[in-house]
Amino acid sequence: MDRVCLIAAIVFLGTCFGTAEAKCVKRSCNPEDDKPCPDCYFCKQDYYGNYFCLWVNEGNVVDLDDLKAIIQNFESLTLTTVDGNPDPDVNDPVIGYGFNLNRADAAATFNAVLGSGVDFNKVRNGEQGITLEQANALFDHDIDNIYIPRAENSIGEALYDSLTYNRKVAIVNAFYRGDIGPTTITLIKEKRWDDACEDYLDSEEYRNSAQNIRKRMECNARQFCPPEPKPCKMD
Structure with missing residues (x-):
């Protein structure tokens, strides 16, 4: 495993915090909260109806x-419109889970998905x-109709369907944020996963981003790099 893949792998050592001998501890979560779990974890219900943060x-x-x-x-979940662009000279209104209200189909999507009870303007x-x-x-709507199809079209539907879900997540997540480049896509299509991992993080987007974005990209990259440790699974 090359250096970049190794870094991506050890950044998130799973739900076992501390040393390799540390005991696995599950953290409870509420899926309705904004960011209910740390980066590279997700909130999932177990067989008993309880929600815990699980490692990706x-x-x-x-x-x-x-x-x-x-x-x-x-x-970031927001139920009222906020400016999603840190540049004070650019107005980039977003709502929900990053739904951009400036995009060309925003009004049409609102009407189709939410109906007449919500006034887009x-x-x-x-x-x-x-x-x-x-x-x-x-x-x-956006995941099902825009970003999964975009991922399928970019790497090929047959390859996408053959992938484990954690790799599907990494690819769709990268398209959702818009931080995956053509070289990384080509390497994925060629199943050169170590190279895809390295190329994805070897970018100005990664180097110049805030820490939360870097963690998001590191999480994606770690899914590209085989093999990966699996410290905790649901009981």
């Missing part, structure tokens, strides 16, 4: 619900908010 790895990530929960955990202008259920509906 092949053993814990098994279906589409997990994929969505992981991406939501990286996004009032939401965009900050005069009206949305509910958690509506935020989830917008997010589900």
Whole structure:
């Protein structure tokens, strides 16, 4: 394993904190909270109806619900419109889990997904908010109809379908944020996972980003780098 993959692997050592001998401790979570778990974890219900933060790895990530929960955990949830761009000269209104109200299809998507009960212009202008259920509906629409198809089209549907869910998460998460470049995509298509891991983090986007973005990208990169440790699975 090369140096970049090794760094990505050890940044998140799983739900076992401290040394390799440390005891695994589960942290409870509420899936309705904003960022209910630390970075590279996600909130999942066990067989007894309790929610715990689980580490993102092949053993814990098994279906589409997990994929969505992981991406939501990286996004800031807001039920009122906020400016998502740190540049004071740029107005970039977002709501929900990063839904951009400036995008070309924003009004049409609002009307199609949320119906007539929500006034798009009032939401965009900050005069009206949305509910958690509506935020989830917008997010589900975009993942199902934009970002998973984009991932499938970029690397090939057959390859995408063959991947473990943790790798699907990494690719869709990278497309959702827009930080995956053409070289990384080519390396994934060629199944050169170590090289994809290295190339993904060897970018100005990674080097110049804030710590939370770097952690998000490191989490994605770690899914590209085989093999990966699996310290904790659900009971």
